Amino acid sequence: DVKVTQSSRYLVKRTGEKVFLECVQDMDHENMFWYRQDPGLGLRLIYFSYDVKMKEKGDIPEGYSVSREKKERFSLILESASTNQTSMYLCASSPRQGAFQPQHFGDGTRLSIL
Amino acid sequence: RKEVEQDPGPFNVPEGATVAFNCTYSNSASQSFFWYRQDCRKEPKLLMSVYSSGNEDGRFTAQLNRASQYISLLIRDSKLSDSATYLCVVTRRQAGTALIFGKGTTLSVSS
Numbered sequence A: 001d002v003k004v005t006q007s008s009r010y011l012v013k014r015t016g017e018k019v020f021l022e023c024v025q026d027m028d029h030e031n032m033f034w035y036r037q038d039p040g041l042g043l044r045l046i047y048f049s050y051d052v053k054m055k056e057k058g059d060i061p062e063g064y065s066v067s068r069e070k071k072e073r074f075s076l077i078l079e080s081a082s083t084n085q086t087s088m089y090l091c092a093s094s095p096r097q098g099a100f101q102p103q104h105f106g107d108g109t110r111l112s113i114l
Numbered sequence B: 001r002k003e004v005e006q007d008p009g010p011f012n013v014p015e016g017a018t019v020a021f022n023c024t025y026s027n028s029a030s031q032s033f034f035w036y037r038q039d040c041r042k043e044p045k046l047l048m049s050v051y052s053s054g055n056e057d058g059r060f061t062a063q064l065n066r067a068s069q070y071i072s073l074l075i076r077d078s079k080l081s082d083s084a085t086y087l088c089v090v091t092r093r094q095a096g097t098a099l100i101f102g103k104g105t106t107l108s109v110s111s
Helices: none
Strands: A004-006 A010-013 A019-021 A023-025 A031-038 A042-049 A064-070 A073-078 A087-094 A109-113 B004-006 B011-014 B019-025 B033-038 B045-050 B055-057 B060-065 B070-075 B084-091 B099-101 B105-110
Touching: A004 A087, A010 A019, A019 A109, A023 A031, A023 A087, A031 A064, A031 A073, A042 A064, A042 A073, A042 B099, A073 A087, B004 B084, B011 B019, B019 B084, B019 B105, B033 B060, B033 B070, B045 B055, B045 B060, B070 B084
Parallel strands: A010 A109, B011 B105
Antiparallel strands: A004 A023, A019 A073, A023 A073, A031 A042, A031 A087, A064 A073, A087 A109, B004 B019, B019 B070, B033 B045, B033 B084, B055 B060, B060 B070, B084 B099, B084 B105
């Protein structure tokens, strides 16, 4: 089974802090993704990566950056946390692109910015 | 038009009922389609892929109509454990893997 592990289930940080969310997958997947999920808005793609050191902006990249130094690890960085970044953050991975390649999700991190 | 649209529900049905969810998508270049299931405060999990010819997995049947850009999920003989939010998911680019999620349809099955 694919295992996608997010470093924290719950996290509380203060406005202005730099926040790191870590994600590790154990299936040698090339693609990794970061989403946030908010009530009434569904899942929205923040950033994704097709390979080590590669990254592409999703729909809502503002206020975020990412790092992919190793294939198995994809980090999401909130450069200066703000209260509107309070959300559920979900990491996902999938094999290299091809037809019918679903994504496998981690358990999620509930981040609260005070 | 939104990229993926679903009726949010909630759908409240008794055990044993048959229920159908619909989904429309706007990008005709989308190539892959999925239904995910998400339980309350949990991560989304793949329920089934949707193939052009339609496909069935036990009590679940998925259909795709490319001409109408329409996807459906049919659940027969509903169980209490089917209560969840069902997410319609399509690929954004023809050969890419970026997925677009619908906001989900909530199903509540009662005894």
